[in-house]
Amino acid sequence: MHDVVIVGAGPVGLFLACELGLAGCSVLVLEREPEPGSPGRAYPLGMRGLSPGSAEAFHRRGMLLPLLAASGAPDAVGQDADADADADADEPSPPRGVGHFAGMVLDPAVVDLAALPFRLPGPAADGLFTHLEAVERVLAERADELGVEIRRGVTVEDVVQDDGSVVAHTGEQGYEARWLVGCDGGRSAVRGRAGFAFVGTEPQFTGYVMLADVSDPDELAMGIHLTPQGMYLRLSPEHIGVMDCDGGAYDRTRQPTAEHLQTVLRRVSGTGVTLGAVHRASTFTDRAMQATTYRRGRVLLAGDSAHIHSPTGGQGLNLGIGDAVNLGWKLAATVRGHAPDGLLDTYTRERHPVGARVLDWTRAQAAVMRPDPHGWALREVLRDLLATRDGTTQVFERVSGTSIRYDLGSEQPLVGRNAPEFRLENGTRLGELLRDGQGVALDFSAGRRLRAATAGRRGRLRYAAGAARNDLGLDAVLVRPDGVIAWAGARDFGPADLEGFERAADRWFGTS
Incomplete structure (x- = not known):
């Protein structure tokens, strides 16, 4: 019997496995897909932004430099992060990127550093761009070093628990452990079979991501563009994203045709653009759902198994990494028998409100993008607010994770926050x-x-x-x-x- 079985070998499940393995726990990871990696997880479709908090999590476990090396993406922040090029800096520099809110791109130079009193310079202070394949490769290699066992091509169909253990059942075999964590995505079998309630709101739009040739490239401008009909992004000559406010009518159950993609892109962009060959395409919606608790007995949830939402604003991977970092040491202490009373219950208490805020953040962006007079009016009000120093700083605090503070019962303003990168005089960080x-x-x-x-x-x-x-x-x-x-x-x-x-x-x- 293992200490912990994790269902799902995505970034969240693998990061959690590394945390448990680091503490000496016996860990088995079960993954449905027979092989790691896929075109949709590699560059460029798999591109994701790691917030400073997530990048710090990799730095704090010695995985930041391997991740940067594996990413190989253009304009990755901090390629020489651990080389300590800012060794003499005591004050943080302005962030290199802030992001956008509902397609309204913000200027990082406008961020008010004086309003961020807990920010110190460090290797991960600006976050980084990477892709899912790189993240999973680095984490899988680290998990292997720590003695974690990963079994691929295994589909979990049922979960049964009692007071002493929990069993993940496949069609032919049962895997028993003291604890089980579902990290198996938005359609989590663990969540459903273990009886978690999953509540929230239905979608307002369908999103499309594609790699496609554009026959008339001048028709479609590069960058992020908010339009009267939704939003489109052109991140490279072939990498295109579209958000169509159709009520989520076209979801993952159907593979979009080239004709459909061109029709949607023309309508949303307001251009006569013509698509050539479509090399790869996928869809998503902004359905926003969250488990009412992240623990039922010996079963816990993390990542998309615990919450799903639109990828607008790039919050999903960071939210899941935060779950894994928060849960890992608490579950390990529980397994090893030195956890104080109630420690594991603080996982839901701390992370559930963070997830709820992210869901509301994405709902607000969907409301702003609505193609009707209400959405247009709201957009203009917010555009003025986001042009101010306070507005830009507020968005930076939210998307960077700087605003996250757990209620630990203390009025001291630093308690409950992610620690700044303190550096001792001898150079130790x-x-x-x-x-x-x-x-x-x-x-x-x-x-x-x-x-x-x-x-x-x-x-x-x-x-x-x-x-x-x-x-x-x-x-x-x-x-x-x-x-x-x-x-x-x-x-x-x-x-x-x-x-x-x-x-x-x-x-x-x-x-x-």
Whole structure:
């Protein structure tokens, strides 16, 4: 019997497998597809943007440079990220990209850095562009190094659990584990068979992604274009995307013909463009659904199994990576028997609101793109707002993940946020200290105040002391394995602060 069976070998399932394998858990991944990779997951159709938070997750586990090397995509941010070219920088530079809201592209130079007080320079500060095939290849190689077993060509048809274990049933075999996690996509068999409720809203549009020849290339402009009938994107001469506000009438159950694609593209773009050969095409909708809980007994959900939504704004992969990072160390601690009471339940409590916000973010964009007077009026109001410094900064905070803050019961403004990339005077970065999957107690004082309080949690919490290049006015911080700050002590550190640190350490890492 394995400790954990994960159903689905996409980025979320593989990242979760790596987190569990890093903690010494016995992990089996079951994947329906017989072989890894596909044309739809490679460059360019598989292109995705990783937010700074997701890129930091790869950096903190030593996988950022391998991912950049595997991506091979033009204009990838930070190709020499870990070379520390900004070694003397104490303040962050403006972001290199902000993205768009419902097709309205924003200027990164307008972002108000003063409104982002918790941002520090680091290897992953700007995120990166990659593709799904590269992400899955890097994660699969790392999973193999950690002893994770991946079985492909296995379709899970049923899930049965009791108080002591859970079994994933295929047509011929059952795979038993102490825990099972469904990472098997938007049509998750695990979610359905384990009885999770999945609720939300129906689609407003159909999206199309294609690689196609354009007979009259001057008819179709490059870039992102919001039109009276929807939106179209031309990201390269052959790579085209269209969003048609048809109520989601044309979904994945039908393969679009070249004639249909040309008709839709002409209507949405308002041009007479003519398509030549269509090399590959797929469709999607903006259906927005979410499981009401991410755990039922010994079965958990992550990624698209837990939530689906439109890819508008590029939030899906980042949301799933965030699930895996949050769940991995908590499930590992539960498996190994040193999890404090209720630790695993904080997974749903922390991640469900984040998912709900992303679904609303994509619903709002669908409303703006509606081809009617209401949508057009809303578009003009938002265009004015997004042209302001505050508006651009707000969008950056949302799409970068900077605005995410878990409610950990503290008024200290850093607690519950993704930790900045603190760097000690000796050059050691926080990301390097998190590499083995333990939590970190960073003590910036010369008094070494936290050393004794961490000594009894070996293998769960490591201690690092030394002045920081920029400590953001703090004397010490406690960072969870997922990079979230669980406690922070200010300059006037006293006995009450030490007691607060010990309570936080007990809450997240168990008693010493």
